[in-house]
Structures are given as structure tokens and as C-alpha cells.
Amino acid sequence: MxxxxxxxxxxxxxxxxxxxxxxxxxxxxxxxxxxxxxxxxxxxxxxxxxxxxxxxxxxxxxxxxxxxxxxxxxxxxxxxxxxxxxxxxxxxxxxxxxxxxxxxxxxPSLTAALTIGSYEVEIDGKGLDASSVQAALKAVLTTGEFSIVHKGKTKFFDLARSVPKDARVTDRDGGVVVELTVRMGPQGSLRPEALIRHSLEAASITASAVRTTRLETLVEGDEGVWSRPV
Amino acid sequence: MTGASLWARVEPLLSRIERPARYLNSEWGSVHTQEAEYRAVFLYPDTYEIGQANQALGILYQQANAIDGVAAERAYLPWIDLIALMREEDVPLFSLESCLPVSQFDLFGITVPYELSYTSILEALDLAGIPLRAVNRSEEDPLVVGGGPCVYNPEPFAAFFDAILIGEGEEALGDIIAAHRQAKDESLDRASVLERLSQIPGVYVPSLYHESVNGDGLTSVLTPIGSTPAVVTKRVVASLSAYAAPTCPVVPFMDVVHDRYAVEVLRGCTRGCRFCQAGMVYRPVRERSADEIVGDVLDGLACTGYDEASLTSLSTADHSQIEEILRRLTRRLAGTGISVSLPSLRVDAFSVELARLVSAGKKSGLTFAPEAGTQRLRDVINKNVTEKDLIDTVRFAFEAGWRRLKLYFMIGLPTETDEDIRAIGQVVERVLVAAREVTPPAQRGAIRVGVSVSTFVPKVQTPFQWEPQITLEEVRRRQSVLRESMPRKGVDLHWHDADVSFLEGVMARGGREVADVVETAWRGGARFEAWTEQFRLSTWLAAFESCGVDPTLIANRDRDIEEPLPWDHLSAGVSRRYLQRERERAFSESTTPDCSFSGCTGCDVCGDLDVDIVLTGGERR
The missing domain is CATH 3.30.70.580 (Pseudouridine synthase I, catalytic domain, N-terminal subdomain)
Known part of the structure; x- marks a missing residue:
């Protein structure tokens, strides 16, 4: 110090x-x-x-x-x-x-310590329901891989590693809310919104708006225990 | 005023555009007033990041919000990506604070910052759903009032404004608002409101002046209708001390130009450079005192959280107490990581000393403006700088550790020859030699001299207001003469686009006939023309053609000294007699001293406007 x-x-x-x-x-x-x-x-x-x-x-x-x-x-x-x-x-x-x-x-520094991000993604759209969004998301997650093109570069994500916890999908106020936890790090951080937009598109589900909120960022301790950095 | 916030319609658009931070408001220092009897909105006709730091609007925003019953808000022109979506979704131009349609305000104030901003003003009016021309506005439309640097030749845009304030706003804004409120209380119609406004000193109501047209189709002169004053004289405040500087201005979230806490240390400059409109129209010199300045910088930094303060003016090193101010500030700010910056420097060792005082070891770069390459031409323009001053100053700066320098020059000045242009290259060469001589050999590779060359545009209310601007072809030829004479190694040469300078010249001295051209160009897609990639001269040439206006008659014509001028109905306080005398002195290569250092030189501002020079330190050095 x-x-x-x-x-x-x-x-x-x-x-x-x-x-x-x-x-x-x-x-x-x-x-x-x-x-x-x-x-x-x-x-x-x-x-x-x-x-x-x-x-x-x-x-x-x-x-x-x-x-x-x-x-x-x-x-x-x-x-x-x-x-x-x-x-x-x-x-x-x-x-x-x-x-x-x-x-x-x-x-350790915040950027080094905080490797887990838990998100809430609100999706609006006509006739949306939790079960169809759940199914759409699952279809992509089971492929085990996801890629995204950002500024001309393709980034690949190993979904088993990038999404370390099952997503939770619920109905709320006429829309659907997805709670998703992702791993963040210097190799790249999966953006939940990108994954969800891709899943909806693949399942031909139209969303009128998608709002993302990061609820928490967490430290992954020994034996995979997650905790707050304070 | 009624109406609901447009935010719920604007926000969904923000995920589809660049830089949404432009439109968010809720910045620290922004003022939100729910209930107000009278609402004003002030627009800067460019994007948020260009206009946010404008100090004049900051002053007016504070002044208007301090009036009982008045709420003032800000507006900027959205960037083209959002404009396209707004037009698609039928969302009108909105204010930032309450996100209300601009058309619902009582007063729509627009600053006119630059000759090429006129089409952006039309874009803003149209996006707001307000008729472009004052004559087509109804009782429901806001009062559209202009102000700012370009008002000394307002005719190219006058038709788009109900009223235009000539000069300083500190006192006049309150007068305009009071008159408008009073007129509303009396339920006066629009025409009567304008008549009332025309009686306020400094307020020009274009619709109350009749235009005479000469044989070329150009405006020759404007004469008042009815009891309207024949000449509108600029407003000026006698002392800056009477008005508190904004010490809690809006602190933007996004990176903006001039993103620092700025304090105006003095207004006006009487160095008397004959090409310089600012030097003529912002007279007389009025300094704020060292105590006020130091106090405001400290208060402003505390309130905003900025880590840089800038002491702004046309010539900060001229302040009679500048050394004391900088010493006090550096002492008070030591160890805080906060820096002080000086935007303008004179060509002398004293200025370099001042720069060293605030640099705290950082030697980023110095800027000087010799403006011309030969002593003869510098005498013509009354730039009282010798080549020895420049070389001595450069030597002093490079000895003190600076390695980068920027020099400003102009081409196309009256009486200029190719010899004058080639001399610019020779001066730069001698600057490089002087810099290398005093720089240790190992560091000489770091020496960089930026040379920025603009084309002279004759401006109204200056001794050169009668002079022809050199033609487009001639600009290009002289630029090539310059390029050939400029040393290559260690020099970065930039110049102002010739097409842009030509159009600036037309706007700078055009008459009422140019308003049609501005509107035609806007209809042809012209807007955001201060952005190089948005500017197209072809759009303008087509507009001149279709309106039957020959732009070269405005920009490139040699005017007779007795010719009536389309800006004769406006006065900046400097007499025509003085301008003519200075013009004669220019052609006889005689210089005129600065009245804030020596005696009065007879520009007549102090007498005409009943004001005086204010030097807080007693005298200047």
C-alpha cells in the first residue's frame, strides 16, 4: 500500500x-x-x-x-x-x-477480480411469452458455440464456459425477462443482449425493444464460489 | 404552456444512433424548472459537442433562469442520423431539459456562430415545425430571436428571424423577455410585439426595414419603416463586474470541444488588426479584476469538478493583472492535478513566461499568429509584430523546453504579392533554424512546426470591408505558391478550404437577396457545413444560379468607398470615419497603436456607446 x-x-x-x-x-x-x-x-x-x-x-x-x-x-x-x-x-x-x-x-483490482456478470434483459414484443423465449435461448445454448462480428472481427464464445449458470426466463408486465449470468474477462465478454437477439432471430421471434441491466458483477473465488468484491 | 415531454418517443431512437449522450440532458448544472410563466429555449445550430461549451449561451442560460417566472432550456441540432429517424417518426425538434417541442416555447433564441451555419438554422426551424420565414409565422409560433458573432451582417439570414440582437446580451436579454411578457399580458398581436421589440436599444427587427435593390439585383441599403430607428447600435455592458460569471455551468457527460471550466477574463481587444472583425465589434476593452477571476476559477472548479480551467478572451496575455492572476491560481491549485490553460498568446517572451507559469512541466505546444510573411504586409494589417519578435520568442520557447509550435498565417490580404507569400515559407524556415539552434542535438528530431494558412475573408465593420476577396482561382494559385516556398522537414502545412472561404465571403457581406439562396441551398440538402464532409460548393452554385444572384459580385468586387452598404443600418460603435482612416493608413503601410496601452486612437466607440476602457490593474504592460 x-x-x-x-x-x-x-x-x-x-x-x-x-x-x-x-x-x-x-x-x-x-x-x-x-x-x-x-x-x-x-x-x-x-x-x-x-x-x-x-x-x-x-x-x-x-x-x-x-x-x-x-x-x-x-x-x-x-x-x-x-x-x-x-x-x-x-x-x-x-x-x-x-x-x-x-x-x-x-x-486485486476490480477489472482483474470481477469475472462474473449477472444480467437482466427485458424484452418487449407482441405475443411474446417466457416459454418460447426459453426454448429459443436453449436452442442456441445447446449448440455450445456462439460467434459475433464486432468491428469487422469475429469473436467466438464457448457457451458452456461463457454462460456458467442456467438462464431464468419469466413473464413480466406483458413482456419477458431473461436473467442471464456470463463470464467476463480479457479474452472478451459475452454480451447477453447479443446472445438473446441472436436466439430470438433464429427462432423468428420479433422483439420491439430489448433493455439490458447488469444487476451485479462478482468475484469467482476458489471452488467456484461467487461473491461481491467488498 | 401545455404539452408533454417527447422523451418516451425520443429514447427508443437512441439505441439506433451514434453518440446518444448528445441527447440525454440531466447533466450536472442543468436547470430544470417545472412551472414557469414564460419559457425560453436557446439553440446552438450544430451538434451538442460543438455547442455545449459556448460561453455566451452559458451566460444567457444563467441570466434567463435567474429571472422570476422564467425557465430557460437548451437545444442543439441533432446529428443527421437522429434527424432522419425524427423525420421518419414525426418527432419535432426538442429542448433538452424538459424534452418539449421547441415550437411550444415563448422564445426561441438562436445563436449565429458562423457564416456557414445558416442552413443548419433552417434545418432546426424546419425540424421544429416553425415556418422558416418570419413573415409566415402565426401567433402560436415562438418569437425567434437571433444573436451572436454573425449579426453585424445579418441580411443573408434576417428573413428567418423575428428579431436579432446586435451586441451583448447580459442586459438586452432581460429587456427582450420583459417586453415580450408585457406584450403577452396585453394580448398584443405578433406585429405589435415586433414593433415593441424594435424600440429596445440593440434590437433589429428585419421586417421593419425596407430593402432597396440596385441594378445587379443586390441589396444596396435598408431603410426603416415608420418610427423604427434608422440605425441599430450594438448593446454593450459598461462593466463585466456587474454580472456574475456562471460558476456552476452545465458539465457535459460526453467529450465536447473546450471541455473545461472557462472564465472570461476580459472582453474586447484594441490591438487594431485591420482584418479582424472581433477586434472591431467587441470594443471597448473591459477587464474583470484579478480577485473576481481567481474567485470564479476556484468556485467554478469546485462546482463543476473539472480538472482544467481556461482563461478566455481575445487576448488573455494583455490583461493588466495576468501575471498576478496566474501566480495566485498556480499557488492555489498546486497538488490538485488541476491545470490552467491560456487560449491565446502574443508573440513575445512575456507570453512564453506566462505559458511556462501554467505549464507545470508539460510543454504540449504553443501557438502564435504572425498572420503575414513580410513586415510591409504586417504593417498593412496593423499586426504589430516584427520578425525579430517572432524569432526571439521562438528561441525563448525552445530554450524553455517547448518542441512544438503552431503558426497562423493568412493569404489574400489586401496588397499581397507573391513575394509576401514566399516570405511565409522563409519565415517558417528561419523559425525552424532558430528552434534547432537552441535545442540540444539529440532532441532536434522532436521539433515540429504546424503552419496553418487561412484565406482572408473581408468582414463588415472592419477597415477592409470595402476590399475584394481574391477569387477562387487566385486562392488556388497562391496556395501553390505557398506550397512551393514552404520547407518540408519538420513542417505540417494545413490550409483552409478555398471553396469554404469563398462562401464565407459571400455570407459575410451579402445582402437580403442571399436569404433566398440560403433557403434554396438548404432545400438542396445543405446543412452542417462546418463539417468538411457535409460541405458541397456545388449545392451552393446551383442555388446562386437558380436565384439569379452572382456571388462574385458580393465576394470579389472592389467597393467604392462612398457606396451604400447593406449593413449601414447597423453600428458596432466604431465610426465609419475611423474605418476609412484605418483603411488609408493600411494602404500607406502605417501602423496604429493599441489604445489600451497608449492614448486614444479615435475609433469613437467609447463616445458613441458611453462606455470606457476598464483596466483593473491600472495599466497594461
Missing amino acids: TPGEFRLRVAYRKTGRLRHLSHLEVVHALERMVRRARLPFAITQGFSPHLKAAFGPALPVGTAGEREYFDVWLTKYTAATEVLRVLVASAPAHLVPFEARYVADSV
Whole structure:
């Protein structure tokens, strides 16, 4: 640990219309929030000194997050409840922190630790029902493989590894909700929305809207136990 | 006002377009007022990332929202991808804050930032469902009021506006809103509202002026109808200190141009460069005090969370207290990771010292504007910079550790010869030699000089307002002369597109006849013309042709000094007598000093507008 620095882990939500922000836009907004809160934040050393902070895995444009994280290093210990209070007062609507705890510097970084993402995908469409969506999804999952073309490159996903838990499909408010957990990592993270859109298309199901929310990001511990990073 | 938010119809479109962050609002610092008796919306006629940081709109947004019973919102022109979807889905132009149709507001304020923004203004009006021409608007339509840098020659766009504010908005905006509210209370009809507005100093109501046309079909002069003032004189505030700077402006989510906290340190510039419209129309010089500036920077940074503050003006290094301001700021901001930037530098060692003071070790790049290659031509344009100043400054900067430099020049200035153009290449060569001499051999490879060359466009209310702009063919020829004379190694040469400069020239001095051309070009698909890939001169040439307007008569014609001009009914306070005298001095290669450093040079602004130069440090150095 850098002597005299305190690493604070903050959980926040990205919701409402701000689901349309990109990861970089969220990062800038959070950094500005920390500065507005006048926290005693640490500054990186080097050519271009800036606020010392680290962020969890990126959320794509259009995807909301119910429990996202960032770390910020402070030079003075301030009670976490007090830090949270000033952060909330400095937060734009729909990008609001709700939990803050100090973590040891030995704890792995958020991007390295958070390898499991649990999502909720809401699908709207005429005559949609859970069982047909379930069947459509299952048909793709049983093939064991999924590929997606992104920016001219084809990415392959081994579905047995990428989808480590059975999807849950339920009817809700005239639409269908899919709860899907995926594995994230440096080799690429499967986007639940892409998998679901592909499944619906393959089964000739028309969706009028698809909204994705990441409910949690989790650490995969020894023996496959999943836990929160705080 | 009635009406429901369009958000439920806009949001589904956002997953189908680029950069949805342009349309989200709810940024930190945005003002949301549910109930208001009077609603104003201010549009920047380009995308969010181009317009968001506009300081004038930031000031007006704050001012209007501070008026009791008034709510002010922002609007930008959506990018073409969203416009296409909006037209498909029948969604009109909306405000950001409440996402209401712009057509439902009482006041639709539009800034006119650039000569090539006129077609984008039409795109905005059309998307809003508001008749393009003021004359076709009904009682239900908002009052469409323009303002901003281009208003000193408003005729090419005047027909699209109900009223145009000439000059500064701090006081005038409140007057316009008050008059409009009063007129609404009295249930006056649209024509009577406009008549009332025309009585407010600085407000130009185009429909109350009659156009005389000369034999070429061009506007010769505009004369008032009825009791309308014969000349509308610009509004100006006597002291910037009377108005609190916005210290809690909107903080955007997306990357925008000028994405930093900006404080206006002074307004006006009296260096007197004869080509420069800003230098003529924003007079006199009025500084804000060091205490105000330092206080605002600290407050603004605290409120916004920005990590950079910019001290903006036409000539920040001229502020009489600039050194004190920078020393105080660097002391207060030490260890915070926050930097201060200076947008404009003079060609002198003092400016480099200032840049060093705020650079905190980072030497990203310096920019200077010698504008012309020979001393003779610099004297013609009154750019009081010698080549020795430039070389000494370059030497000083490279000794201090800078390795990158950007230089601005112009071609096509009055009296320019090929010798003047070739001299630009020679100056750049000598700059490179000076830079290499003082740079350690191992670092010489890092030396880069960017040379940016624009084409001179004569602007109204300047001593060169009568001069012909060089023709398109001549621009291309002179650009090739320049290219041949420019050193290759270590130089990045850029120039302004010749077609764009030509059209800017037509818009800069065109009369009322050009409005038809603007509308025809827009109908032909012209919009977003500040975006290189969207600009097509062919669309415009077709429009000139079909409207029977010869653009070369506007841009490339040598005007007689006695000729009536289509902008004579507007005054920026600088007298015609002064402009003529400066023109004569230009042709006799005599320079004129800066009145904020030495005595009055007789431009008549202070007397005409009953204002004075404000130097907070007593005198300038």
C-alpha cells in the first residue's frame, strides 16, 4: 500500500436515461463527482498527474447497471459514511453511489477480480411469452458455440464456459425477462443482449425493444464460489 | 404552456444512433424548472459537442433562469442520423431539459456562430415545425430571436428571424423577455410585439426595414419603416463586474470541444488588426479584476469538478493583472492535478513566461499568429509584430523546453504579392533554424512546426470591408505558391478550404437577396457545413444560379468607398470615419497603436456607446 493512502471502494448505479452513456463518459462523470465532493483524493505521479481511481468492467452504451464499482484513493482517512454522503450530494441524477467501504491495497483490482456478470434483459414484443423465449435461448445454448462480428472481427464464445449458470426466463408486465449470468474477462465478454437477439432471430421471434441491466458483477473465488468484491 | 415531454418517443431512437449522450440532458448544472410563466429555449445550430461549451449561451442560460417566472432550456441540432429517424417518426425538434417541442416555447433564441451555419438554422426551424420565414409565422409560433458573432451582417439570414440582437446580451436579454411578457399580458398581436421589440436599444427587427435593390439585383441599403430607428447600435455592458460569471455551468457527460471550466477574463481587444472583425465589434476593452477571476476559477472548479480551467478572451496575455492572476491560481491549485490553460498568446517572451507559469512541466505546444510573411504586409494589417519578435520568442520557447509550435498565417490580404507569400515559407524556415539552434542535438528530431494558412475573408465593420476577396482561382494559385516556398522537414502545412472561404465571403457581406439562396441551398440538402464532409460548393452554385444572384459580385468586387452598404443600418460603435482612416493608413503601410496601452486612437466607440476602457490593474504592460 502506498503509505498514507486509503483505498475506498464505491458501489453505484447507472440507471434511467444515463444507461446510454459509454464507459468513458461514466468514468469522466465519476471523476468529476469525486472532485466536486472535495474528497482528499490522491493524485497519480508522473507526466500527467490526475486523480487516482480505478473502475470495474465497462458497461456498454445502452446497458444500465444496478451495482457497479470504482476505487478511489484518498490521502486522508474520512469515515466511509461521510464520504458516501458527500459523493451522493455531488452525483448527477441516475449515476448515484450507494455504498462505500475501505479495502486493503492487497485486494486485486476490480477489472482483474470481477469475472462474473449477472444480467437482466427485458424484452418487449407482441405475443411474446417466457416459454418460447426459453426454448429459443436453449436452442442456441445447446449448440455450445456462439460467434459475433464486432468491428469487422469475429469473436467466438464457448457457451458452456461463457454462460456458467442456467438462464431464468419469466413473464413480466406483458413482456419477458431473461436473467442471464456470463463470464467476463480479457479474452472478451459475452454480451447477453447479443446472445438473446441472436436466439430470438433464429427462432423468428420479433422483439420491439430489448433493455439490458447488469444487476451485479462478482468475484469467482476458489471452488467456484461467487461473491461481491467488498 | 401545455404539452408533454417527447422523451418516451425520443429514447427508443437512441439505441439506433451514434453518440446518444448528445441527447440525454440531466447533466450536472442543468436547470430544470417545472412551472414557469414564460419559457425560453436557446439553440446552438450544430451538434451538442460543438455547442455545449459556448460561453455566451452559458451566460444567457444563467441570466434567463435567474429571472422570476422564467425557465430557460437548451437545444442543439441533432446529428443527421437522429434527424432522419425524427423525420421518419414525426418527432419535432426538442429542448433538452424538459424534452418539449421547441415550437411550444415563448422564445426561441438562436445563436449565429458562423457564416456557414445558416442552413443548419433552417434545418432546426424546419425540424421544429416553425415556418422558416418570419413573415409566415402565426401567433402560436415562438418569437425567434437571433444573436451572436454573425449579426453585424445579418441580411443573408434576417428573413428567418423575428428579431436579432446586435451586441451583448447580459442586459438586452432581460429587456427582450420583459417586453415580450408585457406584450403577452396585453394580448398584443405578433406585429405589435415586433414593433415593441424594435424600440429596445440593440434590437433589429428585419421586417421593419425596407430593402432597396440596385441594378445587379443586390441589396444596396435598408431603410426603416415608420418610427423604427434608422440605425441599430450594438448593446454593450459598461462593466463585466456587474454580472456574475456562471460558476456552476452545465458539465457535459460526453467529450465536447473546450471541455473545461472557462472564465472570461476580459472582453474586447484594441490591438487594431485591420482584418479582424472581433477586434472591431467587441470594443471597448473591459477587464474583470484579478480577485473576481481567481474567485470564479476556484468556485467554478469546485462546482463543476473539472480538472482544467481556461482563461478566455481575445487576448488573455494583455490583461493588466495576468501575471498576478496566474501566480495566485498556480499557488492555489498546486497538488490538485488541476491545470490552467491560456487560449491565446502574443508573440513575445512575456507570453512564453506566462505559458511556462501554467505549464507545470508539460510543454504540449504553443501557438502564435504572425498572420503575414513580410513586415510591409504586417504593417498593412496593423499586426504589430516584427520578425525579430517572432524569432526571439521562438528561441525563448525552445530554450524553455517547448518542441512544438503552431503558426497562423493568412493569404489574400489586401496588397499581397507573391513575394509576401514566399516570405511565409522563409519565415517558417528561419523559425525552424532558430528552434534547432537552441535545442540540444539529440532532441532536434522532436521539433515540429504546424503552419496553418487561412484565406482572408473581408468582414463588415472592419477597415477592409470595402476590399475584394481574391477569387477562387487566385486562392488556388497562391496556395501553390505557398506550397512551393514552404520547407518540408519538420513542417505540417494545413490550409483552409478555398471553396469554404469563398462562401464565407459571400455570407459575410451579402445582402437580403442571399436569404433566398440560403433557403434554396438548404432545400438542396445543405446543412452542417462546418463539417468538411457535409460541405458541397456545388449545392451552393446551383442555388446562386437558380436565384439569379452572382456571388462574385458580393465576394470579389472592389467597393467604392462612398457606396451604400447593406449593413449601414447597423453600428458596432466604431465610426465609419475611423474605418476609412484605418483603411488609408493600411494602404500607406502605417501602423496604429493599441489604445489600451497608449492614448486614444479615435475609433469613437467609447463616445458613441458611453462606455470606457476598464483596466483593473491600472495599466497594461
